[in-house]
Amino acid sequence: MVAQMWTGLAQEGVTIAIPNWNHELLLPRAIDSAFQTLIRLRDEDVPGEILIIDEASRDGSPLLLRQLEALYYREGLRVLLLADTGTLADSRNLALVHARYRYIAFLDADNELIPENVPSFLRALQETEAAMVYGNLLVRTPTSRCAMNLLSNESVQFKLFQRNYIDAFSLVDRCQLFDLGGYESGYRALEDHEMWLHLAVNGRKVVFVPLAFGYYYVLPSSMATTSGNKAMEAESRSQRIYNQLQARDHLPLNTNLLRFHPALGYF
Amino acid sequence: MSTPTGQGSSFRALIVIPGTVNYFYNQSGRRIGEALQALGGAVDICTLAECPDQDYDWCIFSNLTEVLVAAGEEQGARRIAALARHWRHSASCAIDCVRTVWYERIWEYCHRCGIEWILDLGLCDQSSYLAADRRDNYRFVFSGLTPSEQAILEDLPHRETPRAFPWAFVGHKTPYRVALVDHLIQSVDPGGFIYMPSPAPYTEQGSPHLNQQKFEMVLRQTRYQIWCSHHRHFYMEPERFRMSLLTGSVPIKVLDSCEEVPPEACFKYLMMEAAEVGQRLQNGDFQRVRERFWCDWRRAPLLSTELGRILGLTSSGANSARQRAA
Amino acid sequence: MYPVFHAPRPRLPSVLSVFGPIEQYQADRDKRSLFSGNTGAVLEPLDAYLAHLLVNVHPGEPVLLDLTAEQTSGASTLLGVLHPRQPRVFAVGGPLPGDRRAYRGAVEEFLQQRNTDLSLLHWLSYDEMSAALKGETDVLVFLAANRPAVDAEVEQWLNLLPSAIVLVFGLGAVGSCAALDALVQRFPTGSPRRLALLRDSGEVLSASRLGMVAGRDNTAAETARRRLQQLFTSNYSFLSLLRLATEQAIRASGSDGVVRGSHGSFLEWNQEINQLKKAAQQARADAEAAFEELRTLKHSLSYRLSERFRHWRRQLAPDQTWRYRLFRGLRRSAQIVRHEGFFCLLRRIVRRCLRRSV
Numbered sequence: 001m002v003a004q005m006w007t008g009l010a011q012e013g014v015t016i017a018i019p020n021w022n023h024e025l026l027l028p029r030a031i032d033s034a035f036q037t038l039i040r041l042r043d044e045d046v047p048g049e050i051l052i053i054d055e056a057s058r059d060g061s062p063l064l065l066r067q068l069e070a071l072y073y074r075e076g077l078r079v080l081l082l083a084d085t086g087t088l089a090d091s092r093n094l095a096l097v098h099a100r101y102r103y104i105a106f107l108d109a110d111n112e113l114i115p116e117n118v119p120s121f122l123r124a125l126q127e128t129e130a131a132m133v134y135g136n137l138l139v140r141t142p143t144s145r146c147a148m149n150l151l152s153n154e155s156v157q158f159k160l161f162q163r164n165y166i167d168a169f170s171l172v173d174r175c176q177l178f179d180l181g182g183y184e185s186g187y188r189a190l191e192d193h194e195m196w197l198h199l200a201v202n203g204r205k206v207v208f209v210p211l212a213f214g215y216y217y218v219l220p221s222s223m224a225t226t227s228g229n230k231a232m233e234a235e236s237r238s239q240r241i242y243n244q245l246q247a248r249d250h251l252p253l254n255t256n257l258l259r260f261h262p263a264l265g266y267f
Numbered sequence: 268m269s270t271p272t273g274q275g276s277s278f279r280a281l282i283v284i285p286g287t288v289n290y291f292y293n294q295s296g297r298r299i300g301e302a303l304q305a306l307g308g309a310v311d312i313c314t315l316a317e318c319p320d321q322d323y324d325w326c327i328f329s330n331l332t333e334v335l336v337a338a339g340e341e342q343g344a345r346r347i348a349a350l351a352r353h354w355r356h357s358a359s360c361a362i363d364c365v366r367t368v369w370y371e372r373i374w375e376y377c378h379r380c381g382i383e384w385i386l387d388l389g390l391c392d393q394s395s396y397l398a399a400d401r402r403d404n405y406r407f408v409f410s411g412l413t414p415s416e417q418a419i420l421e422d423l424p425h426r427e428t429p430r431a432f433p434w435a436f437v438g439h440k441t442p443y444r445v446a447l448v449d450h451l452i453q454s455v456d457p458g459g460f461i462y463m464p465s466p467a468p469y470t471e472q473g474s475p476h477l478n479q480q481k482f483e484m485v486l487r488q489t490r491y492q493i494w495c496s497h498h499r500h501f502y503m504e505p506e507r508f509r510m511s512l513l514t515g516s517v518p519i520k521v522l523d524s525c526e527e528v529p530p531e532a533c534f535k536y537l538m539m540e541a542a543e544v545g546q547r548l549q550n551g552d553f554q555r556v557r558e559r560f561w562c563d564w565r566r567a568p569l570l571s572t573e574l575g576r577i578l579g580l581t582s583s584g585a586n587s588a589r590q591r592a593a
Numbered sequence: 594m595y596p597v598f599h600a601p602r603p604r605l606p607s608v609l610s611v612f613g614p615i616e617q618y619q620a621d622r623d624k625r626s627l628f629s630g631n632t633g634a635v636l637e638p639l640d641a642y643l644a645h646l647l648v649n650v651h652p653g654e655p656v657l658l659d660l661t662a663e664q665t666s667g668a669s670t671l672l673g674v675l676h677p678r679q680p681r682v683f684a685v686g687g688p689l690p691g692d693r694r695a696y697r698g699a700v701e702e703f704l705q706q707r708n709t710d711l712s713l714l715h716w717l718s719y720d721e722m723s724a725a726l727k728g729e730t731d732v733l734v735f736l737a738a739n740r741p742a743v744d745a746e747v748e749q750w751l752n753l754l755p756s757a758i759v760l761v762f763g764l765g766a767v768g769s770c771a772a773l774d775a776l777v778q779r780f781p782t783g784s785p786r787r788l789a790l791l792r793d794s795g796e797v798l799s800a801s802r803l804g805m806v807a808g809r810d811n812t813a814a815e816t817a818r819r820r821l822q823q824l825f826t827s828n829y830s831f832l833s834l835l836r837l838a839t840e841q842a843i844r845a846s847g848s849d850g851v852v853r854g855s856h857g858s859f860l861e862w863n864q865e866i867n868q869l870k871k872a873a874q875q876a877r878a879d880a881e882a883a884f885e886e887l888r889t890l891k892h893s894l895s896y897r898l899s900e901r902f903r904h905w906r907r908q909l910a911p912d913q914t915w916r917y918r919l920f921r922g923l924r925r926s927a928q929i930v931r932h933e934g935f936f937c938l939l940r941r942i943v944r945r946c947l948r949r950s951v
Contacts, residue, residue, distance in 0.1 A: 027459055051609075060827060060828070062605065063824070063825075063827050064827060066605070066607070066824060066825060067796075067797040067825055067827060069608045069609070069642075070605055070608065070639050070642070070797045070798055070800070070801075071797050071799075071800065073608045073609075073638045073639060074638065074800075078607070078608070078609035078613075079607040079608065079609055080607060080609060080610065081604060081605035081606070081607045081610070082602055082603070082604055082605070083602075083603035083605050084601065084602060084603055090602075093598060094602075096598065097598050098609075110549030114452065116457040116458055117458060120458070126280050135461075135463045135465070135730065136448075138445065138448070138449050138452070139445075142447075145449075145453070146446050146449055146450070147445050147448070147449035148442050148445060148446060149440075149442065149445055150440050150445050150448075150461075150463055153440060153461075153462075153463055153464060153465075154464045154465065154475065157475050178598070182598060182716055183681065198797070210460050210461055210462045210485075211458065211459070211460070211461065212448075212452055212457060212459070212461055222414060257475055258336060261431070261460070262431075263432070263488050264431070264484060264485065264488060267477070267481045267484055267485065366881075398888075399891065400884060400889075400892075499877070
């Protein structure tokens with residue numbers, strides 16, 4: 001496993017990692033968008049794969065994934081079926097270990113990538129040497145074709161220490177996340193927020209790219225809407241770790257206000 | 268921030284800018300200053316705190332609300348009262364829809380501080396939307412080009428150069444705008460430039476948002492700049508049109524179904540409802556539309572001509588007036 | 594390094610978990626240019642996974658007889674040795690001419706790196722196999738379709754081990770695969786042995802090139818095949834997916850909107866929408882007019898005076914005080930005088946006084 005991990009760290013390309021927990025009905029949409037993305041990337045000679053990490057789903061997900069892997073393994077669809085349920089942070093760390101390629105696009109099973117724009121995000125990540133790039137996420141209801149809100153729509157600013165506005169749905173440099181110890185598995189919510197703060201205080205770049213990265217679907221009883229207490233707990237923990245003295249505003253931050261597009265450079 | 272007062276000038280003008288807050292009012296003040304200089308005036312541009320105790324024919328605030336917000340409301344009002352005896356005439360410019368609270372606020376401040384006129388620097392006369400008692404001090408000024416902007420327009424390359432963004436949408440995030448952006452992704456091109464931060468003051472420096480230089484940088488790589496108002500009244504945002512012009516992009520204003528375009532409005536071919544945008548932008552000839560847009564601007568009156576006419580100033584340095592585009 | 598990346602977690606088998614180590618082995622082997630050979634021609638990822646599952650669902654204690662080790666350069670041997678059920682594996686390990694012998698060392702080295710127990714792996718020559726497996730009941734035989742006379746070989750092993758299941762890897766399409774033709778001919782319908790192609794077990798297994806031959810009375814084989822089939826059968830069929838795809842395409846064409854806008858059936862609906870739009874527009878205009886009126890009113894002298902008067906009244910006669918009650922009484926009296934006259938007021942006062950005295 002270790003050997004595989006090191007090989008992948010050096011291999012240019014994109015792994016689209018999809019953690020799944022009982023999203024049988026939404027997986028086809030996410031996987032389809034991931035496949036379309038692979039096609040776009042291959043057009044630009046970038047190899048890619050889809051890695052689905054199933055956290056012991058009890059709905060029809062394992063069966064569906066078994067079928068899809070049987071059909072599309074050669075096209076780059078790979079499945080890790082876990083027998084017990086861990087945290088989302090655990091899933092993401094598994095993706096860091098098992099990905100074949102250096103760059104990972106984290107896509108939740110209920111969301112959808114906008115394939116046409118992913119190559120630009122990849123170029124931005126490579127050119128800025130950032131740990132993570134992200135872009136606008138259009139927030140929709142489960143079946144709507146029309147967004148009603150935006151997420152991940154601003155560059156990193158000091159207000160990130162107060163509240164999270166950047167979703168995990170982004171493109172990361174696996175090497176840098178790996179070197180910083182991956183996701184904090186003790187978090188039961190907002191592990192992405194913790195990661196952004198972790199990257200920021202460690203001098204890494206987290207860069208906003210002004211394109212649409214994907215669609216973020218809000219579901220009834222989704223983790224984001226049900227984990228209120230967990231989220232508050234996680235938020236106060238992050239406050240304690242990263243900004244206990246409320247002094248961050250007065251300190252330098254390499255990633256502050258970074259916005260980049262390959263056609264513009266930093267702007 | 269002051270332009271030295273010239274010798275032998277036909278009139279003297281003071282332009283008061285906020286200095287901080289929204290950068291485009293500083294820009295607007297500088298544009299007025301340049302236009303007045305082109306008319307042969309001696310112009311000083313400064314913030315309220317820096318205003319000299321000198322006599323002026325005209326004092327123009329860009330815009331009074333922002334100036335007072337930057338200087339502190341009470342303190343600013345006292346300073347204006349103290350300086351007012353040095354000015355023969357005074358005005359505040361506005362680049363807002365007259366049916367919004369922002370214009371209302373300018374009117375109230377003008378009333379309170381004894382400012383005579385409100386100069387609506389726009390592309391379409393809005394006097395018909397005003398109540399009778401508000402029309403007296405309203406003056407519409409067509410926001411034409413300044414001499415330096417004219418030079419930029421003449422230097423723009425006519426040949427189409429590749430542009431990275433098929434469209435760009437820059438503006439505060441609102442639900443309607445987000446829905447529109449989703450529509451643009453689906454119906455026009457997914458690769459549009461999207462910058463829709465949460466509302467916050469725009470400043471020239473240290474702002475998380477795009478300042479003028481950055482916005483222009485984006486527009487130079489953009490084919491269509493698309494926007495919609497964040498209110499439901501018809502209004503032609505002059506800065507959007509002007510910035511698109513000077514960067515070689517084409518402005519597209521998306522209309523709310525409740526907005527009625529007045530018959531005298533110019534650039535009607537650049538205004539459309541959301542449902543039409545996809546088809547019109549995909550089928551439209553960018554180069555041809557842009558040429559027409561440029562051509563219309565060349566025929567439009569210059570800012571200096573307009574200010575000279577409205578303020579009753581003689582033109583010694585400005586170009587002769589041109590007829591406004593149909 | 595960080596322990597978070599190494600903590601093992603229990604897993605269910607997937608193509609990745611089964612074929613991933615084999616890919617790693619192949620990559621190592623290619624990197625070191627140990628030997629040549631196209632493993633993929635025989636051992637497909639999907640077939641490796643299916644073979645893994647067959648070992649999983651086998652009701653007995655399966656023993657693997659790997660006769661494809663040479664063709665797969667040892668990859669099929671790994672498939673058996675790395676299986677969590679830890680079956681005994683008998684693999685063909687030479688003597689072989691030239692570099693083809695190298696796979697034995699490569700397999701062992703790979704397994705040692707992974708700390709795998711090698712005591713379950715037995716390297717034998719082909720001729721030694723029959724003697725070694727004599728008397729075994731739950732044998733799974735791996736054969737490659739590209740071996741000469743594979744059909745005869747299958748029969749030979751089933752004669753020797755009647756309860757065995759023979760898996761033939763690398764079978765091509767009907768009409769273009771001599772091995773498949775020969776197997777069909779040798780094991781036709783009605784014969785005591787049954788040939789099953791795993792790709793017949795479900796739509797999603799159509800890419801499989803694995804064949805399974807066992808005695809028709811071998812219930813273990815049949816049960817295993819059925820369980821495998823169930824693992825790949827869901828509520829969805831190709832037809833439902835096709836319908837979904839075509840419906841999506843039709844929706845994307847925007848024909849819904851065209852029909853809604855043009856067809857007579859939707860006339861009322863359109864009218865209603867238009868009426869609602871107009872009503873909304875009108876309501877907005879009315880609200881604006883009312884707001885305008887209110888604003889004008891607020892700037893009028895009478896309004897400002899009344900506001901000022903209210904302010905004074907609040908200052909002079911705050912609510913809930915005797916002054917306020919007095920003020921209210923006076924105001925009421927003034928109203929009565931204005932509307933009904935002075936005498937009426939007197940009449941009311943008298944009446945009230947009388948009522949109180951009673």
